[in-house]
Amino acid sequence: QSVLTQSPSASGTPGQRVTISCSGSDSNIGINAVNWYQQLPGTAPKVLIYSDNQRPSGVPDRFSGSKSGTSASLAISGLQSEDEADYYCAAWDDSLNGWVFGGGTKLTVL
Amino acid sequence: EVQLVESGGDSVQPGGSLRLSCVGSGFSFSAYSMNWVRQAPGKGLEWISYISSSTIYYADSVRGRFTVSRDNAKNSLYLQMNSLRVEDTAVYYCAREAYYRNSEWFDPWGQGTLVTVSS
Numbered sequence: 001q002s003v004l005t006q007s008p009s010a011s012g013t014p015g016q017r018v019t020i021s022c023s024g025s026d027s028n029i030g031i032n033a034v035n036w037y038q039q040l041p042g043t044a045p046k047v048l049i050y051s052d053n054q055r056p057s058g059v060p061d062r063f064s065g066s067k068s069g070t071s072a073s074l075a076i077s078g079l080q081s082e083d084e085a086d087y088y089c090a091a092w093d094d095s096l097n098g099w100v101f102g103g104g105t106k107l108t109v110l
Numbered sequence: 111e112v113q114l115v116e117s118g119g120d121s122v123q124p125g126g127s128l129r130l131s132c133v134g135s136g137f138s139f140s141a142y143s144m145n146w147v148r149q150a151p152g153k154g155l156e157w158i159s160y161i162s163s164s165t166i167y168y169a170d171s172v173r174g175r176f177t178v179s180r181d182n183a184k185n186s187l188y189l190q191m192n193s194l195r196v197e198d199t200a201v202y203y204c205a206r207e208a209y210y211r212n213s214e215w216f217d218p219w220g221q222g223t224l225v226t227v228s229s
Contacts, residue, residue, distance in 0.1 A: 002154065033212075033213045033214075033215075035215040035216070037155070037216070039155075044203055044219040044220065044221055044222055045147075045155065045203070045216070045219050046217070046218070046219065047208075047215050047216060047217045050208070050210075050213060050215035050217075051210070051211075051213035051215070054213075056217065086154075088154065088155050090155075090157075090215075090216075092214070097167050098157055098160065098167050098168075098169055099145065099147075099157035099160070100157065101154060101155045101156065101157060102154070103154045104154040104155070
């Protein structure tokens with residue numbers, strides 16, 4: 001049981017916009033920044049969004065992040081087949097003194 | 111190029127021990143906090159340990175069994191794993207904790223090393 005809650009799966013067709021949500025609590029998302037990681041099949045995770053809504057260089061602007069209260073969202077617009085991957089949200093938890101992850105959302109491009 | 115390379119993964123019996131290593135290159139290793147994150151087969155990511163220059167944290171699932179350490183002179187991070195259990199079977203990743211102002215995130219991640227605990 002993950003501390004952050006994500007839907008296990010999401011899907012969309014090429015060109016569509018999809019949103020992945022992440023729900024936490026006052027001790028993590030409510031007071032700390034949210035990061036999003038993309039894990040392509042068979043590879044290590046890589047950062048997609050940091051500090052709620054910042055994109056590292058090299059990440060397409062099709063990817064965007066937002067946060068409100070104790071929930072965060074990752075939006076992917078103009079969906080492409082290469083976006084098929086697992087997506088994880090993460091935040092520092094002040095009560096646990098550790099990083100917490102969502103259970104991951106498997107994105108399928110139909 | 112900023113890079114992390116893990117090693118030390120192996121197959122061990124329950125109750126056994128293993129030491130993982132992670133070598134960083136392309137950045138000032140001592141200036142960064144480091145983390146270990148694991149991923150059981152077919153499962154999600156689980157953070158297990160953090161180490162800075164002065165602070166260490168562990169997840170409840172490994173506290174008392176795993177010990178994290180670092181040798182900045184060797185640009186190396188270690189994870190000593192004792193009393194291993196079947197449920198410790200996972201790919202273990204090391205990750206640098208990048209930072210900017212009041213935000214931190216994991217970047218980069220190593221390629222991972224597989225630990226299998228089985229009788």
